[in-house]
Structure formats: structure tokens, C-alpha cells
Amino acid sequence: MRIGIIGLPLSGKSTVFQILVPGCPLSTDPTRPRLGVTTVPDPRVDFCSGVFKPQKTTFATLEMVDFAGVRAGGVDRGFPPAVVAQMRNAEALMAVVRFFHQPGAEDPTPVKDVRLLMDELVFADLAVTEPRSERILADKKRAGRYDEKELSAVTKVTAVLSEGRPAFRADLTPEERATLKGYGLLTLKPFVVVANCDEDGFRDVDGPVSQALAELSRDYPDYEFMRLSARVEEEIGQLDEADRTAFLEDLGQKEAARDRIIRAAFRLLDLICFITVGEDEVRAWPIRRHTTAVKAAGRIHTDLEQGFIRAEVSSWDDFHRLNGSLNDLKKAGLLRLEGKEYKVADGDVINIRSGL
The missing domain is CATH 3.10.20.30 (Beta-grasp domain)
Structure with a gap:
């Protein structure tokens, strides 16, 4: 299963990727996606490994892809076409959004940034569905042969996208949604927004960060929102186990952001795990519910x-x-x-x- 990470410049998405896939080499070409594999923490696997003491213990894994950042302005604004094509192969998308102040940069505008990202994804999807809808209608008129379910699904989605809204807003039947699977529509994919904050923003209860996340949750009720501080997480990663636990408790957290994000990805993808056990190997196998x-x-x-x-x-x-x-x-x-x-x-x- 592949999770695509996207974001605007200075959002910290590559730092988040590094937290999720520690030790992954830095890319020498910022225009190329960076691919890494991360293990899914699972105390059940730890328990089984302790019981059977196998030669090998294998956790479930997820692929993470750090895509080139979206260009926010100019004639070349948006995602490069090659990046869009790669994004369509991801099962879910994760948008990292800057909620922190950066020296020398403008103040963060997270609500605006999420809407900008969504506009670009909507535009990329419309570039697929609009010409496809026209081709199906032309086939219907010329030869009378067409896929009625596909036409219905594409028509519904194109209408919603034309209004600037994501495809998940379309009233699709399960059959119509299945018909569109091959399109790789970006705004039909499971989506999580990661609010990248400083430490104060992470602790914020009813301040600007919480207010912005509440507004975005109302705008995009089907999406998942969570917050982290990439800078703090980097510091936590350098601590020993005892200090790490104490630091997390001070933040009011039971687990590191890496584990929380991975669990969120599992929920979004509707994944579960079954386990096989033995003296040779204990292994978790991810499957769809x-x-x-x-x-x-x-x-x-x-x-x-x-x-x-x-x-x-x-x-x-x-x-x-x-x-x-x-x-x-x-x-x-x-x-x-x-x-x-x-x-x-x-x-x-x-x-x-x-x-x-």
C-alpha cells in the first residue's frame, strides 16, 4: 500500500517523510519522488514473537512517497504532469501543511494552503474526467455503444469538479465508484491533513491551530486531520527510550507522531492485519477489511x-x-x-x- 505525501514549499513535508522513514537517503534530485518503506508498529506481533521466539519477525509495511512540492504561483503553478501521474498510483494522500512561523517567510496561512492544494487536485482530476465524458458521449451519439455506469459516474464527478469541489462530494453508488477506480482520481482517494506546528501550536487547545483545523474539518468532513511538530519529533527521535516516554507524556501523548500517522493511514485505507506464527517466522499480513x-x-x-x-x-x-x-x-x-x-x-x- 502506497501513501503519497504532498505539500507546498516550506511545509516540512520532507522532514515528515524522514520521520516516517528514518534513514532513507536524501534525494539528489528534488523533482523526483523519494520512496521509502516504513514498518507498522503492532504490539500483537511483539507478543507473538515473545511467545514463539522465531528466527524472523516481520511487521506489516507501508510505502511512503515524498512527491515534489506543488508550485504556488506563476505560469507553471500546480503539480507537474509527471508528478500527477505518479500520485494517481498512490492508495491515499497525505498533505503536510505549515502551521508554524518560519524566519524570513510569510506568516502561515494553513486554511488557504489546504484550499490551494485541493484546487490543484480538483483541476488535475477535471483534466481527466472532462475529456473522457466527451468521448463517451461522442461514442454514444456515433455508434450507440457506451458503458452506462461509466457515463453516469463520470458525468456526476465532472459536474462536482467543475464547481471546484472534490470528487468525493459526488453522490456515487458503490458500482459507480468501482467503475472510476482505474481513473486514479486524486480527490476520491483517502486523504489526511497533517498540521505541522511548533511546540506551542502542538499544545494549542482553543487557539489559532485548533480554530483552523475546526474550519477545515467543516469544509472537508470526509478527511482526517492530525497535528504534529516535525521539529519536536526529530528531537524525540534522538532520545533514549526513557527520556522519549517522559517527553511524550509531557506533550500529553502516548505514542510518537510516526506511530499515530501510520495508524491513521491504516484506518484511511480500511486495512487490518492477520498474523501467522511459528518458530521460523511470526508475521503480520495487511489486508482490506x-x-x-x-x-x-x-x-x-x-x-x-x-x-x-x-x-x-x-x-x-x-x-x-x-x-x-x-x-x-x-x-x-x-x-x-x-x-x-x-x-x-x-x-x-x-x-x-x-x-x-
């Missing part, structure tokens, strides 16, 4: 999907309560057999029985 057991088997290996017989499943609560003992789970009747259509639940511990 409502994925069936047979498709989950395919995440491990295509042979397991093709030869699927049954899935041995323990819920996480049962597994944890019995300290990860497979024998105790069997004795208690809590290690059940499920068929192909079983919907995997978050945290399920699964072993696939396959004929191949």
Missing part, C-alpha cells in the same frame, strides 16, 4: 489460495488470553476451522491448510 480467508491465503502464497482447504483460526482475544498456546486453544475449542468465505477479522491468528 472484509477479505475472505481464501484471499488472505493468497496474500501468503498463491499456492495456498489455489489449494485452499480450511483456515485454522483463533481470535486475537482468545490467543492473547491463553498466552499464545496452540495446545490450550485446541483443548478449549477455540482453534476453529473456517471455510473460503470466512471474513478475516483484525488480529486473527491463522494457519492455512492447503492441498498444494
